[in-house]
Amino acid sequence: MIHRIVVVSMLSVLMLISVACNKHQNQSIVESNKGVRAYQAQLYYRAEKHFRKALDFWNDNDTAHYYMGMLFFHHFKNVDRGIEHLLKAILLVPKDPDYHYQLGLAYMRKKDLNKALATFQKTVQTDPDYYEAYFRMGRIYLKQEKWNDAQNAFRKSAEINPKYERAFDELAELYYRFEKFQAAVDVLNEAIRFNANDVRALNLLGLIYLNLKRYKSAVDVFNQAYERDPGNDQVVFNLGFAYYLAENRKQAVRHLQKFISRVKGKAPMKAMQQQAQFLIEKIRDELARE
Numbered sequence: 001m002i003h004r005i006v007v008v009s010m011l012s013v014l015m016l017i018s019v020a021c022n023k024h025q026n027q028s029i030v031e032s033n034k035g036v037r038a039y040q041a042q043l044y045y046r047a048e049k050h051f052r053k054a055l056d057f058w059n060d061n062d063t064a065h066y067y068m069g070m071l072f073f074h075h076f077k078n079v080d081r082g083i084e085h086l087l088k089a090i091l092l093v094p095k096d097p098d099y100h101y102q103l104g105l106a107y108m109r110k111k112d113l114n115k116a117l118a119t120f121q122k123t124v125q126t127d128p129d130y131y132e133a134y135f136r137m138g139r140i141y142l143k144q145e146k147w148n149d150a151q152n153a154f155r156k157s158a159e160i161n162p163k164y165e166r167a168f169d170e171l172a173e174l175y176y177r178f179e180k181f182q183a184a185v186d187v188l189n190e191a192i193r194f195n196a197n198d199v200r201a202l203n204l205l206g207l208i209y210l211n212l213k214r215y216k217s218a219v220d221v222f223n224q225a226y227e228r229d230p231g232n233d234q235v236v237f238n239l240g241f242a243y244y245l246a247e248n249r250k251q252a253v254r255h256l257q258k259f260i261s262r263v264k265g266k267a268p269m270k271a272m273q274q275q276a277q278f279l280i281e282k283i284r285d286e287l288a289r290e
Contacts, residue, residue, distance in 0.1 A: 028058035
């Protein structure tokens with residue numbers, strides 16, 4: 001009888017512990033949900049307060065650790081603390097691709113490319129369609145001068161999501177760097193087909209046409225870029241230069257003068273401003289000799 005009473009008492013204690021644990025977990029989830037809403041509203045310090053409470057109630061709340069990692073990494077500029085929380089989230093839920101992806105970004109911020117690459121590889125193992133991870137892998141391969149690996153990673157990213165213009169642009173720039181102009185043209189035309197407003201792709205395509213001495217095609221493409229982003233100083237200069245090479249001097253002078261008036265006083269544009277002024281003077285000399 002005494003033995004039975006002891007067993008019953010032990011069961012009662014275990015049930016009470018279980019109830020208490022469930023209560024703490026539920027309270028943690030409630031605080032975590034409040035934290036997510038605050039985070040989405042960009043109320044980051046309020047979000048941190050809720051996530052800290054969530055972890056006080058239940059330290060195995062992976063969502064709270066994930067968002068604490070995001071807060072420290074992206075908003076509080078404490079990458080190491082961010083990594084600690086992201087690693088804890090991954091330990092609790094190893095197959096969440098977002099957890100791995102954000103950890104990879106944190107390692108990139110620390111310039112630890114090998115850890116970042118391994119983490120992005122883990123991301124695509126857990127989710128083979130995670131195109132942003134392939135893009136980041138491509139960026140790392142570029143830094144490591146592994147050109148073929150970079151090309152394959154950018155291509156894979158673009159194949160998964162044809163509307164992800166950054167992958168197309170990086171792939172085209174890689175081809176452009178190695179003077180594979182036709183391959184770059186093909187990639188950029190594909191990018192523009194999916195996103196006609198990709199000014200970066202249009203601008204690069206125009207530069208490639210200049211290299212191929214297809215000056216009228218360059219003018220057409222730069223005009224498209226200018227229509228979509230008339231405030232882009234680089235496009236204005238390129239359009240003026242393309243008009244010059246296409247022997248449309250009037251339009252060349254017009255756009256080069258527009259460029260000079262825009263960038264006056266901008267130190268990073270000083271060299272291009274001098275080049276634009278040189279071209280204008282050259283055009284005027286040519287007209288004077290005719």
